[in-house]
Amino acid sequence: MPFCWNEGYEVSLVDAMFSSFSAVCVTGLAAVEIGLVFNMTGQLVMLALIQIGGLGIMTATSLIFMALGKRFSLSDRLTMQESLNEDKLQGVVRMTRSATFLTFGCELAGAALLSIRFIPEFGWAKGIYYSVFHAVSAFCNAGFDVFGKGTNFMPYAQDPLVLITIMALIVVGGLGFLVVLESGRWAMHGFRGRLSLQAKVVLIATLFLIVAGTVIICVVEWNNPETLGIPSFSAGDKILNGAFQSVTTRTAGFSSFRQGGMHSVSALVTILLMFIGASPAGTGGGVKTTTCVVMLSLLVAIIRGREDVTILRRRINWQTVLRSIAIILLGMIFVGVMTFIVTTLESNRFDTSRILFEVVSAFGTVGLSQELTPLLCPASKVAIICCMYAGRVGLITVMTAISMRMAKGNGKIRYAEERIMVG
Amino acid sequence: MPFCWNEGYEVSLVDAMFSSFSAVCVTGLAAVEIGLVFNMTGQLVMLALIQIGGLGIMTATSLIFMALGKRFSLSDRLTMQESLNEDKLQGVVRMTRSATFLTFGCELAGAALLSIRFIPEFGWAKGIYYSVFHAVSAFCNAGFDVFGKGTNFMPYAQDPLVLITIMALIVVGGLGFLVVLESGRWAMHGFRGRLSLQAKVVLIATLFLIVAGTVIICVVEWNNPETLGIPSFSAGDKILNGAFQSVTTRTAGFSSFRQGGMHSVSALVTILLMFIGASPAGTGGGVKTTTCVVMLSLLVAIIRGREDVTILRRRINWQTVLRSIAIILLGMIFVGVMTFIVTTLESNRFDTSRILFEVVSAFGTVGLSQELTPLLCPASKVAIICCMYAGRVGLITVMTAISMRMAKGNGKIRYAEERIMVG
Numbered sequence: 001m002p003f004c005w006n007e008g009y010e011v012s013l014v015d016a017m018f019s020s021f022s023a024v025c026v027t028g029l030a031a032v033e034i035g036l037v038f039n040m041t042g043q044l045v046m047l048a049l050i051q052i053g054g055l056g057i058m059t060a061t062s063l064i065f066m067a068l069g070k071r072f073s074l075s076d077r078l079t080m081q082e083s084l085n086e087d088k089l090q091g092v093v094r095m096t097r098s099a100t101f102l103t104f105g106c107e108l109a110g111a112a113l114l115s116i117r118f119i120p121e122f123g124w125a126k127g128i129y130y131s132v133f134h135a136v137s138a139f140c141n142a143g144f145d146v147f148g149k150g151t152n153f154m155p156y157a158q159d160p161l162v163l164i165t166i167m168a169l170i171v172v173g174g175l176g177f178l179v180v181l182e183s184g185r186w187a188m189h190g191f192r193g194r195l196s197l198q199a200k201v202v203l204i205a206t207l208f209l210i211v212a213g214t215v216i217i218c219v220v221e222w223n224n225p226e227t228l229g230i231p232s233f234s235a236g237d238k239i240l241n242g243a244f245q246s247v248t249t250r251t252a253g254f255s256s257f258r259q260g261g262m263h264s265v266s267a268l269v270t271i272l273l274m275f276i277g278a279s280p281a282g283t284g285g286g287v288k289t290t291t292c293v294v295m296l297s298l299l300v301a302i303i304r305g306r307e308d309v310t311i312l313r314r315r316i317n318w319q320t321v322l323r324s325i326a327i328i329l330l331g332m333i334f335v336g337v338m339t340f341i342v343t344t345l346e347s348n349r350f351d352t353s354r355i356l357f358e359v360v361s362a363f364g365t366v367g368l369s370q371e372l373t374p375l376l377c378p379a380s381k382v383a384i385i386c387c388m389y390a391g392r393v394g395l396i397t398v399m400t401a402i403s404m405r406m407a408k409g410n411g412k413i414r415y416a417e418e419r420i421m422v423g
Numbered sequence: 424m425p426f427c428w429n430e431g432y433e434v435s436l437v438d439a440m441f442s443s444f445s446a447v448c449v450t451g452l453a454a455v456e457i458g459l460v461f462n463m464t465g466q467l468v469m470l471a472l473i474q475i476g477g478l479g480i481m482t483a484t485s486l487i488f489m490a491l492g493k494r495f496s497l498s499d500r501l502t503m504q505e506s507l508n509e510d511k512l513q514g515v516v517r518m519t520r521s522a523t524f525l526t527f528g529c530e531l532a533g534a535a536l537l538s539i540r541f542i543p544e545f546g547w548a549k550g551i552y553y554s555v556f557h558a559v560s561a562f563c564n565a566g567f568d569v570f571g572k573g574t575n576f577m578p579y580a581q582d583p584l585v586l587i588t589i590m591a592l593i594v595v596g597g598l599g600f601l602v603v604l605e606s607g608r609w610a611m612h613g614f615r616g617r618l619s620l621q622a623k624v625v626l627i628a629t630l631f632l633i634v635a636g637t638v639i640i641c642v643v644e645w646n647n648p649e650t651l652g653i654p655s656f657s658a659g660d661k662i663l664n665g666a667f668q669s670v671t672t673r674t675a676g677f678s679s680f681r682q683g684g685m686h687s688v689s690a691l692v693t694i695l696l697m698f699i700g701a702s703p704a705g706t707g708g709g710v711k712t713t714t715c716v717v718m719l720s721l722l723v724a725i726i727r728g729r730e731d732v733t734i735l736r737r738r739i740n741w742q743t744v745l746r747s748i749a750i751i752l753l754g755m756i757f758v759g760v761m762t763f764i765v766t767t768l769e770s771n772r773f774d775t776s777r778i779l780f781e782v783v784s785a786f787g788t789v790g791l792s793q794e795l796t797p798l799l800c801p802a803s804k805v806a807i808i809c810c811m812y813a814g815r816v817g818l819i820t821v822m823t824a825i826s827m828r829m830a831k832g833n834g835k836i837r838y839a840e841e842r843i844m845v846g
C-alpha cells in the first residue's frame with residue numbers, strides 16, 4: 001500500500017506487512033509511528049481494518065458458540081439461546097444486528113465523551129476524527145493511536161475523562177458480545193434473575209483481574225519516577241494510571257506511561273495479564289479468562305480427588321476441559337519457542353525478559369511494547385508477525401487444521417493400556 | 424550445627440538452614456562455599472545427608488510404584504514385578520538390597536575412575552576422599568563439590584576422564600532404579616525381548632534431551648570466550664563441555680564453566696532442561712521426563728481428536744494423564760509465583776531472567792547458579808528454600824495433604840452441567 005505513506009517516509013516491505021497484520025489482528029504493535037508515517041488514506045484503511053477485525057471476530061465467535069449451543073440445548077439453559085428458538089437464519093440476522101448496534105452505540109458514546117476533550121484541543125475536524133479513531137481503536141481492543149508523537153495516551157495521564165472513557169470501551173469490548181447483552185438485560189431487570197455461568201465467570205474474573213492488577217501495579221510503581229511516581233501526580237492520578245495499565249494489558253495495548261520504565265515486578269504482572277487476555281467472543285486476545293478459570297478448576301478437582309470439574313456449582317464437560325488445557329499448554333509452549341527463536345535471532349542483544357514481553361504482547365494481540373519492536377531485525381519481526389497471527393487465529397485452529405490432513409486414513413485402533421510413572 | 428564450621432567463619436542461621444535443606448533435598452545450591460567453610464565433620468555430615476537423601480528417594484519411590492503396580496498387575500506386565508510375585512516382604516527386602524548394591528557399585532566404580540586423577544593430584548588420603556565424595560555427589564544428583572575454590576569442576580574442563588565419569592554417574596542415577604535394572608538385564612540378554620513402556624520412554628527421552636541439549640549449547644556457545652570459546656579448547660573439549668552442561672542440568676548441578684557467562688539462549692535451554700529434570704524413581708529432580716512425554720501425548724491426542732492418550736502404541740490411563748497435567752501446571756504456576764516473589768523481594772536489583780534461573784534450579788533440585796544465590800537477601804533465601812522443598816517433596820503431595828483436611832465432610836454432590844466458552 002505505497003499510496004498510504006506520507007511523503008518523505010520509506011517503509012520497508014517487512015514493516016508494511018507488520019502494520020497490516022497488526023491492524024487485521026487488532027494487535028497494535030507498530031513497527032512505524034502510524035500517526036506520523038501514514039497519510040489520511042493509510043489511516044482510514046487502518047481504521048476500516050480495525051473495525052472489520054473487531055466486529056468480525058466478535059460476531060463470528062458468538063455465532064459459532066450459539067451454533068454449538070444448538071446441539072447441547074437440552075442440557076443447557078443459556079438465556080441467550082431462547083432468542084434463537086424462532087428460526088436459525090432470523091436468529092443470525094438478529095444477532096449480527098444487535099452486535100453491530102452495540103458496537104456502534106458504544107463507539108459513538110465513547111467518541112462523544114472523547115470529543116469533549118479533543119475538539120477544544122485539536123479543532124472540529126481533527127478533534128472529531130481523533131475521537132472516532134480512538135473510540136473504535138479502544139472498543140476493538142486494537143490499541144492504535146494517531147497522535148503521531150510516539151507518546152500514545154501519555155499526554156492524557158492526568159485526564160480522568162479521557163482515560164476512564166477509553167478504559168470503559170476496552171472493558172466492554174473485551175467482555176464478549178453475549179455477556180454484555182445478557183448483563184445489560186439483567187441490569188435492566190433490576191439485577192434479578194439468574195445469570196448464565198458464562199456471564200458470571202466472565203464478570204467475576206474480569207473484575208478480579210482488573211482490581212488485582214491495579215493494586216499490584218499501584219503498590220510496586222507508587223514511587224517510580226518513570227511511571228506513577230511523577231512528582232505532579234496526585235494519589236488519584238496514580239490510582240487512575242495504575243488502573244489504566246491493568247485494563248490496557250487485556251488486551252488493548254494503549255499506554256499512559258512508558259512500558260520500558262516499569263519495575264520488573266510490574267512487567268511480570270503485565271506479561272501474565274497479557275497472556276490471560278480478555279473473554280471469549282469479545283474483541284480482545286489472549287488465552288481468555290474462562291480458559292484460565294476452567295484450568296484452575298481442573299487443578300482444584302485433581303488435588304481434591306474429585307471426578308468432576310466444577311465452577312460455581314456447575315459441572316464442566318470434559319471436552320471443554322481438554323480444550324482449555326490444550327489452549328493454555330500450547331500457548332505456553334508457543335510463547336516459549338517464539339521467545340527462544342527471537343532470542344536466538346537477536347543473539348544476546350536484548351534481555352530475555354524484554355523479548356518475552358514483546359512475544360506475549362504479540363501473541364495476546366495486546367500491542368504494549370518495551371520499545372523493542374522497532375529495534376528488532378527483520379527475521380525477528382517476521383517471528384512477531386507469526387505470534388500475532390497465531391494469537392488471533394488461535395493455535396488450536398491452526399494445529400487442528402494441520403493434523404486434519406495428517407489424520408486421514410488412520411483407523412480407530414485401541415492400544416493396550418500400560419502403566420507409566422510420572423513426577 | 425556450629426561444630427561443623429571451620430574456625431574463623433561465621434555462618435548465619437539462614438545460611439545454615441539453607442545448607443541443610445540443600446543437602447537433604449540433594450539440590451546443591453550453596454549459600455556458602457562448602458569446601459572452604461565446613462570442616463571435615465561438617466563435610467561428612469553433608470555426605471551422609473546426600474547419600475541418605477539419594478538412596479532414600481530412589482528406594483521409596485520405587486517401592487511406591489511397585490506397591491501401586493500390585494493393584495494393576497493383571498493389566499500390566501512389567502518385567503520388574505515378576506520378581507515380586509513370591510512374597511511382599513521378601514520383595515521389598517530384595518529390592519532395597521538391589522538398589523543399595525547398585526548405588527554403592529556405581530559409586531565405587533565412579534570413585535575408582537576419579538581416583539586415577541585425584542590421587543596423583545591431592546595425595547592418597549585427600550585423593551580418595553575427593554573421589555568418593557564427588558562420586559556420591561554425582562550419582563545422587565546432589566551437585567556439591569568440596570574443592571573449596573568456588574570453581575566446581577571448571578579446573579577439569581579439559582579432562583575427559585573426570586567429566587565423562589561424572590556424566591555417567593549423573594545419567595545412571597537419574598534414570599531411576601527400576602529402569603537401570605531392567606535395561607541391565609535387557610543388555611545382558613543381548614538386547615532381546617521386550618522392554619517396559621517405562622524403560623523405553625525414559626531411555627528415549629533421556630537420550631533425546633541429552634543430545635538436543637548438547638547440540639544447542641555447542642552451537643550457541645561455540646565462540647563465547649566465557650564458556651566454550653576459551654582459546655585453549657579444542658573442538659573435542661567444546662563438545663565435551665557442551666555435553667557436560669546438557670547432562671548436569673538434569674539435575675546434578677555441577678558446572679564446568681561459569682553459568683553467568685552463558686548466552687541468553689543457552690540459559691533458556693538450561694532453564695527448560697532443569698524444569699524437565701530426570702526420570703521418576705531416580706535421584707534427580709524436576710517434573711520428570713515421563714510427565715512431559717505424557718503431557719505432549721495428551722496434546723497430540725487432543726489436536727488429533729483421539730479419545731485415548733497413547734505412547735508407543737500403549738494407552739495411558741486417565742489418572743496418570745491428569746496427574747501429569749497437575750504436576751506440570753502446578754510446577755509452572757509455582758515457579759512463576761516464586762519468581763514473582765523473589766523479584767519483589769529483591770526490588771529491581773536483579774534481572775528477572777536470572778531470578779527465574781535460580782528459582783527453577785532450586786525447584787528442580789539442580790543447584791546450578793548464575794552467581795546470584797549468595798547475593799540474595801535472607802527473605803529471598805527462605806523463598807529459595809521453599810522452592811527446593813516443594814521440588815523435592817512434590818507439589819502434588821503438599822497440595823493433596825492440605826486439601827485432604829479441607830475435604831473432610833464434603834459429600835459427593837454432582838452438579839448440573841453447564842456450558843462455558845473457552846479460548
Ligand SMILES: [K+]
Pocket residue numbers: 026027028141142143251252253365366367
Ligand atoms: K491490541
Ligand SMILES: [K+]
Pocket residue numbers: 449450451564565566674675676788789790
Ligand atoms: K542437584
